[in-house]
Amino acid sequence: MIQKMSPSLRRPPTRSSSGSSNIPQSPSVRSTSSFSNLTRNSIRNVSSSGSQSISSSSTRSNSPLRSVSTKSDPFLHPGRIRARRSDSINNISRKNDTYTGSITVTIRPKPRSVGPSHDNMGLKTPRHFQSRTNSQQGGNTFTRDPWFITNDRTIVHEEIGEFKFDHVFASHCTNLEVYEKTSKPMIDKLLMGFNATIFAYGMTGSGKTFTMSGNEQELGLIPLSVSYLFTNIMEQSMNGDKKFDVVISYLEIYNERIYDLLESGLEESGSRLGTPSRSYMSKNNSNALGVELKIRDDSQYGVKVIGLTERRCESSEDLLRWIAVGDKSRKIGETDYNARSSRSHAIVLIRLTSTDVRDGTSRSSTLSLCDLAGSERATGQQERRKEGSFINKSLLALGTVISKLSADKTNSVGSIIPTTPTSSGNSSSSSSSSSGSIVSNSNTSSNHIPYRDSKLTRLLQPALSGDSIVTTICTVDTRNDAAAETMNTLRFASRAKNVSLHVSKKSIINNGNYDGDKDRTIELLRRQLEDQHRLISELKDRANLGERSTQSSNENNYKDNNVIVSHKDPNLALMKAENRILKYKLDNCEKLLDKDVVDLQDSEIMEIVEMLPLEVGTLLETKIQGLESQIRQYRKYTQKLEDKIMAMEKSGYNAKLSAPCDGTEVMELQKMLERKDKMIEALQCAKRLRDRALKPLTNTQQSPLSVVQNDKLTR
Numbered sequence: 001m002i003q004k005m006s007p008s009l010r011r012p013p014t015r016s017s018s019g020s021s022n023i024p025q026s027p028s029v030r031s032t033s034s035f036s037n038l039t040r041n042s043i044r045n046v047s048s049s050g051s052q053s054i055s056s057s058s059t060r061s062n063s064p065l066r067s068v069s070t071k072s073d074p075f076l077h078p079g080r081i082r083a084r085r086s087d088s089i090n091n092i093s094r095k096n097d098t099y100t101g102s103i104t105v106t107i108r109p110k111p112r113s114v115g116p117s118h119d120n121m122g123l124k125t126p127r128h129f130q131s132r133t134n135s136q137q138g139g140n141t142f143t144r145d146p147w148f149i150t151n152d153r154t155i156v157h158e159e160i161g162e163f164k165f166d167h168v169f170a171s172h173c174t175n176l177e178v179y180e181k182t183s184k185p186m187i188d189k190l191l192m193g194f195n196a197t198i199f200a201y202g203m204t205g206s207g208k209t210f211t212m213s214g215n216e217q218e219l220g221l222i223p224l225s226v227s228y229l230f231t232n233i234m235e236q237s238m239n240g241d242k243k244f245d246v247v248i249s250y251l252e253i254y255n256e257r258i259y260d261l262l263e264s265g266l267e268e269s270g271s272r273l274g275t276p277s278r279s280y281m282s283k284n285n286s287n288a289l290g291v292e293l294k295i296r297d298d299s300q301y302g303v304k305v306i307g308l309t310e311r312r313c314e315s316s317e318d319l320l321r322w323i324a325v326g327d328k329s330r331k332i333g334e335t336d337y338n339a340r341s342s343r344s345h346a347i348v349l350i351r352l353t354s355t356d357v358r359d360g361t362s363r364s365s366t367l368s369l370c371d372l373a374g375s376e377r378a379t380g381q382q383e384r385r386k387e388g389s390f391i392n393k394s395l396l397a398l399g400t401v402i403s404k405l406s407a408d409k410t411n412s413v414g415s416i417i418p419t420t421p422t423s424s425g426n427s428s429s430s431s432s433s434s435s436g437s438i439v440s441n442s443n444t445s446s447n448h449i450p451y452r453d454s455k456l457t458r459l460l461q462p463a464l465s466g467d468s469i470v471t472t473i474c475t476v477d478t479r480n481d482a483a484a485e486t487m488n489t490l491r492f493a494s495r496a497k498n499v500s501l502h503v504s505k506k507s508i509i510n511n512g513n514y515d516g517d518k519d520r521t522i523e524l525l526r527r528q529l530e531d532q533h534r535l536i537s538e539l540k541d542r543a544n545l546g547e548r549s550t551q552s553s554n555e556n557n558y559k560d561n562n563v564i565v566s567h568k569d570p571n572l573a574l575m576k577a578e579n580r581i582l583k584y585k586l587d588n589c590e591k592l593l594d595k596d597v598v599d600l601q602d603s604e605i606m607e608i609v610e611m612l613p614l615e616v617g618t619l620l621e622t623k624i625q626g627l628e629s630q631i632r633q634y635r636k637y638t639q640k641l642e643d644k645i646m647a648m649e650k651s652g653y654n655a656k657l658s659a660p661c662d663g664t665e666v667m668e669l670q671k672m673l674e675r676k677d678k679m680i681e682a683l684q685c686a687k688r689l690r691d692r693a694l695k696p697l698t699n700t701q702q703s704p705l706s707v708v709q710n711d712k713l714t715r
């Protein structure tokens with residue numbers, strides 16, 4: 001039915017903080033594509049904008065509508081909803097390393113101007129929309145919306161009543177505003193060591209992908225969060241206390257099968273940020289299904305996807321590049337509501353490990369960013385219908401799980417208690433995570449949570465059962481035509497709001513193989529090396545000092561055993577003393593071989609001889625024996641000359657001696673005698689030397705001095 005807004009039924013005037021009307025004046029219809037289309041510059045700009053203050057997006061008015069209460073369903077019981085909604089991500093009770101609260105639920109209405117009938121991107125206009133929209137006069141006439149946003153926490157249906165959530169955004173709010181309220185606080189929690197899960201839920205075409213990924217004009221939550229995460233990492237790394245490791249995985253659940261979106265991305269991981277990342281499955285990737293991955297229960301992580309690719313990222317650009325790679329493989333198709341509809345649930349997993357550089361302990365926390373496929377009505381297209389049935393089935397399973405968890409809280413007040421980890425993780429009714437869980441006091445049958453009914457609920461099981469702080473952004477289409485789907489979404493949102501979580505920080509791992517151990521070992525070795533260098537230079541200094549001391553000391557000091565320079569290091573002192581002895585021996589040996597040996601004093605000779613090795617004594621003996629033989633010859637010759645002189649003097653031929661001829665002969669004879677005396681003297685000295693040298697060999701009791709005296713006597 002096409003209606004014009006009658007004054008009486010006109011929706012309550014809503015005003016945003018910026019003063020604009022609830023309906024944007026000049027809507028710009030944007031194409032939905034991945035944030036991977038964005039340039040690096042735009043990402044950098046966003047990084048800095050992450051901390052900027054933004055104006056409130058809330059619209060405020062007094063609703064003229066009464067709350068309509070129902071008996072059982074909290075969604076239809078605003079009073080109960082109000083009573084229960086006391087938690088938000090910003091006031092979750094904080095106690096040491098745990099957070100207690102409920103799933104944070106926000107509502108994001110899609111701008112009315114971006115409806116299918118008004119898009120300027122050649123999107124298909126569904127038949128039922130065509131029949132229910134006004135003929136447009138300047139494009140400004142719409143059917144009346146049954147939903148009104150009365151303040152930043154309340155959305156009101158004109159017949160059903162008001163519903164309160166942690167935050168209700170204005171329909172014209174920006175992704176940045178959504179990010180500030182939802183994912184930014186979650187990144188803060190992630191950095192503190194908590195697991196964090198953000199998922200967008202809503203009917204097809206309501207703006208989930210736009211919210212999570214953004215488009216060319218507007219960054220989505222994922223790039224904004226990634227940018228903020230890395231800004232924080234860099235800031236904290238600068239202190240030098242922590243090291244961070246970021247790893248990304250990206251998967252999709254398509255037709256109840258899990259596929260790795262990064263599996264074949266290596267060759268594509270180059271810079272492709274400028275190219276559209278989402279592609280129509282029908283055109284590009286109808287045959288692009290990879291290997292189906294299996295889920296396994298895991299005592300540490302609750303559940304684990306076996307064989308899921310992990311890519312290490314050094315920067316936000318790295319990470320966004322990988323997401324762009326994954327986006328290319330994601331299944332996109334055209335539906336009645338959305339020309340580029342996500343036909344799969346996509347989950348980006350970012351694992352952050354921070355390591356304390358000082359003690360090597362580390363802590364890992366995971367951010368899960370989920371862009372769920374949208375619920376949709378049955379369509380004529382067979383393939384879309386099949387996909388749609390899988391999507392609806394899994395969303396139904398999620399709704400049931402949320403409903404059960406919500407009911408558990410309703411039935412068991414104060415039942416939120418931490419649990420110890422289960423070894424197998426097989427229980428579907430309680431957490432298999434190590435952090436905590438929701439445990440109901442109600443009986444077993446009502447306590448059963450059917451996580452195993454779909455792949456989606458299996459994967460979200462750890463998060464929903466207390467291993468993660470959870471925030472959901474429920475996108476809604478406030479037009480009358482989508483009232484049923486919006487109702488379903490708000491019903492889901494209300495139940496989610498009732499799901500309580502008791503989340504503990506991920507435990508610290510004391511990693512023995514951590515690089516920090518190596519760092520410490522290196523540091524230890526470096527210090528040892530420094531100590532050794534210091535010791536060596538100290539020893540060198542001492543050695544130089546000892547050298548100078550030795551040089552300046554008189555050789556005679558050696559006779560005194562105490563002359564050895566006192567050193568703290570006994571080995572060094574010993575070596576120096578030895579060195580001095582050898583040097584002294586060498587000097588004296590040289591003197592011994594010197595021709596002026598005759599000038600040596602007996603005492604010195606004795607010392608020298610005593611120090612001489614046996615070989616030298618033997619050599620000396622040989623030489624001395626030669627000298628002795630010469631001495632004997634010289635003696636004979638000298639004797640002959642003396643006899644001759646004596647004979648000449650007796651015969652009285654003195655006159656003859658004074659004659660020139662005879663006189664010359666006599667003079668020569670006398671000179672020869674003098675020379676021979678000198679020779680004899682030298683030889684005798686050598687003989688004495690020999691005697692001392694032989695003393696150790698012959699082991700004679702005779703003192704060297706007495707030998708010398710004997711020599712003098714024998715002479």
Ligand SMILES: Nc1ncnc2c1ncn2[C@@H]1O[C@H](COP(=O)(O)OP(=O)(O)OP(=O)(O)O)[C@@H](O)[C@H]1O
Nearest residue numbers: 030031032204205206207208209210338341342374
């Ligand atoms: N808040 C918004 N502001 C501007 N455009 C929006 C907004 N929400 C949605 N759109 C536009 O509406 C269209 C559909 O949005 P989107 O693809 O994000 O929906 P969806 O919920 O992801 O749908 P599906 O479940 O089919 O994948 C896109 O062209 C998108 O740009």
